[in-house]
Amino acid sequence: MSEPCQPGRPWPLGATVGAGGVNFAVYSGVAAKVEICLFDADGMAETRRIALPCRSDAIWHGFVPGLQPGAKYGLRVHGPYEPESGVRCNPAKLLLDPYARALDRALHGAAWQYAYVLGNEEQDLLRDDTDNAGEAAKCVVVDHAFDWGGDAPPEIPMARSVFYELHVKGFTRQLPGVPQELRGTYAGLANPAAIDYLKGLGVTAVELLPVHAFNDERRLIDLGLGNYWGYNTVGFFAPDPRYSSQAGAAGVAEFKGMVKALHAAGLEVILDVVYNHTAEGNHLGPTVCFKGIDNGAFYRLAPDPRYYIDYTGTGNTVDASNPPTLRLVMDSLRYWVQEMHVDGFRFDLVPAIGRNGAGEFDHRAPFLAAVAQDPVLRRVKLIAEPWDIGENGYQVGGFPAGWSEWNGRYRDAVRDFWRSSEGAIREFAARLCGSADIYAGSGRNPEASVNCITVHDGFTLHDLVSYNDKHNEANQEENRDGESHNRSWNCGEEGETADPAIQALRERQKRNFLATLLVSRGVPLLLGGDEMSRTQGGNNNAYCQDNEVSWVDWERARQQQPLIDFVRALTQLRQQLPVLRRNQWLTGDEDAQGVRDIxxxxxxxxxxTQEEWDDPAVRCVAALLDGRCGDEPGATVLLAFNASRDAVTFTLPPQPEGSADWSLRIDTAQGHFGAADAPAIAAGGQLELQSHAMAVLVQPTGS
Structure with missing residues (x-):
């Protein structure tokens, strides 16, 4: 006979292995009773139900003697089911522990996830009393012992970083050299075949699309699709099991092994995290965790509390201004740093969680204030996606010190410039220099600007230069989904083409975008696969395409070696030339020696001249970056840009008498050159640039 449940303690929340058993602690301010349900090894049959005996300040807790790591469990929360009052307890539905460290299976939208009777005219007002424990996903008790060896964070300075955004499954699903059984998994990303490629490319960090446990929407399942990107979180502490080659708690160790392997190679791990909403959707969404535990504590409810305030476009918004929810988010972040050793976070739709109790974005909002003073988070990289769909939700440049941001204005300006938009040159120049007009006012440096041309959401680079319009028919939404204003240019023909002139222009445009990204001040973010011309066939919203549409095609990569080599040359140049990555604002003013930084x-x-800056027809400009300025002297660099539809001849700027020749390292009409074989151009000489082309010229130190 099992020993009775002991009082235990209210902290830490979740399931914690202790001497002789496991302590459980669950927050709920509305529950009348909280039960822990234990299951057999298959996670199908409920073997024991234990009421947590104690409640301390809305935290229900108890210690279960004899319970071991690996045990599978779920929660039943007894209390009112009154959706019209914002309370949605239903003990017939097994719930996930918000602090669960592992799940026994991936979640896929199904009827068992709903707490109300589907198909009834009363909708969510009619509680469904059918027990769903057999079908529901189970939490797994985790022992966190792991041999980290000498693991240490690479601690690469933000300004020296080059981020590479990838999907764990999509990057490794077809990667040669990775064993078949490890493809698409954390272990696959830890494989030397993956790591060697990343190191060879010259990136410093992988930015992983969401790996927190998430749910596939039932609508997508019914269509034969799934939520590929993973922006539908339900487990803020658990690595998603669909990317594990091993089940349950072993998947946690597999994730740690991935981080350890990447660190050993000098690569940082940045997680794309989604704390602004959950997978439970609106009032008609599923109930798998938070809704059934304390709906009003975790979510922002509308004046009519049956409904949800939606700043995210997903049906709900997590209320990070509420102390229990803020604690959940902060505990999760610290867990991934301290226990899982990750190096930073890219936050999805941060304004949604950076709002105060009144719903206004505020530097002093509880979440931003908590992050600012946290000693654990102070040492990792914090990157905001600085917009949501709520009022005053576009906050590019609006974050406080300590934060970097995805710079949407950089993306738009660079796209406009290279598609020859009128009047784009002034904005382009500001973005190239790090966007001081956006970030300097808050006391931040150029590292605040994470520069991107393409990311997972939108066209790939190949598609950006191949399509004027989105082609999302495979998503089965009649091409209504996705952004319609892409600032793209197909170079003369929609989609793939056999026209050699268009093909050549497209390849040049790809090199233009990649070169611009890697020479811009700020932090470059490269979309994984862009360096090998990955295409989604014009789909700019491939969130539901867990197939060849989204996976990296490594066969195609073999045909794209010149472009891969071009990116490698750019990352090497960026590391070799301090003037391209300095974390200081350019002023154009003369220093004491009469030297100007730009x-x-x-x-x-x-x-x-002012007239030229204001002339909407001007599409050519050169920037001279003097390497003698700044805290790390180095070579001087000249960047020449021609976004016009005609070839031009640049007269190179005058240089002091005796200056060394310029070395042409990049000409996007030709490719890249090594230091030994680069063409030389005399100071004050001339450079011919094709239409839609740019060049990078280097002049040695001391000249």
């Missing part, structure tokens, strides 16, 4: 020149080799 000068802007026309094709005539003369300084740009």
């Amino acid at each position: 000068g802007w020149f026309s094709v005539w080799g003369q300084e740009m």
Whole structure:
């Protein structure tokens, strides 16, 4: 006979292995009773139900003697089911522990996830009393022992970082050299075949699309699709089991092994995290965790509390201004740093959780204030996606010190410039220099700007230069989903083409975008696969395409080696030339030695005039970055840009007498050159650039 449940303690929350058993602690301010339900090894049959005996300040807790790591469990929360009052307890539905460290299976939208009777005219007002324990996903008790060996964070300075956004499954699903059984998994990403490629490319960090446990929407399952990107979180502490080659708690160790292997190679691990909403959707969504535990504590409810405030476009918004929910988010973040050793986070739709109790975005909102003072989070990278769909939700440049941001204005300006939009040159120049007009006012440096041309959401680079319009028919939403204004240009023909002139222009445009990204001040973010011309066939919203549409095609990569080599040359140049990655604002002012950190020149080799900056027809400019300025002296760099539809001849800016020749390292019409074989151009000489092309010229130190 099992020993009775003991009082235990209210902290830490979740299931914690202790001497002789496991302590459980669950927050709920509305529950009348909270039960722990234990299951057999298959997670199908309920073997024991234990009422947590104690409640301390809305935390229900108890210690279960004899319970071992690996045990499978779920929660039943007894209390009112009154959706019209914002309370949705239903003990017939097995719930996930919000603090669960592992799940026994992936979640896929199904009828068992709903707490109300589907198909009834009363909708969510009619409680469903059918027990769903057999079908429901189970939590797994985890022993966190792991041999980290000498693991240490690479601690790469933000300004020296080059991020590479990838999907764990999509990157490794077809990667040669990775054993078949490990493809698509954390262990697959830890494989030397994956790591060697990443190291060879010259990136410093992988930014992983969401790996927190998530749910597939039932609508997608019914269509034969799934939520590939994973922006539908339900487990903020658990690695998603669908990316594990091993089940349950072993998947946690597998994730740790991945981080350890990447660290050993000098690569940082950044997680894309989704704390702004959960997989439970609106009032008609499923109930798998938070809704059934304390709906009003975890979510922002509308004035009519049956409904939800939605700043995210997903049906609900997590209320991080509420102390229990804020604690959950902060505990999760610290857990991934301290226990899982990750190096930072990219936060999805951060304004949604950076809002105060009144729903206004505020630097002093509880979440932003908590992060600012946290000693654990202070040492990791914090990157915001600085927009949501709520009022005043576009906050590019609006975050406080300590934060970097995805710079949407950089993306738009660079796209506009290279598609020859009128009047794009001034904005392009500001973004190239790190966006001081956006970030300097908050006391931040260029590292605040995470520069991106393409990311998972939108066209790939290949598609950006191949399609004017989205082609999302495979998503089965009649092409209504996805952004319609992409600032893309197909170079003359929609989709794939056999026209050699269009093909050549597209390849040049890809090199233009990649080169611009890697020479811009700020932190470059490269979308995984762009360096090998990965295509989604014009789909700019492939969130539900867990198939060849989204997976990296490594056969195609073999055909794209020149572009891969081009990116490698760019990352090497960026590391070799301090002037390209300095974390200081460019002023254009002369220093004590009469040297300016930057000068802007026309094709005539003369300084740009106000008239030229204001002329909407001007599409050519050169930037001279003097390597003698700044805290790390190095070579001087000249960047020449021609976004016009005609070839031009640049007269290079005048240089002091005796200056060394310029070395042409990048010409996007030709490719890249090594230091030994780069063409030389005399100071004050001329450079011919094709239409839609750019060049990077280097002048040695001391000249």
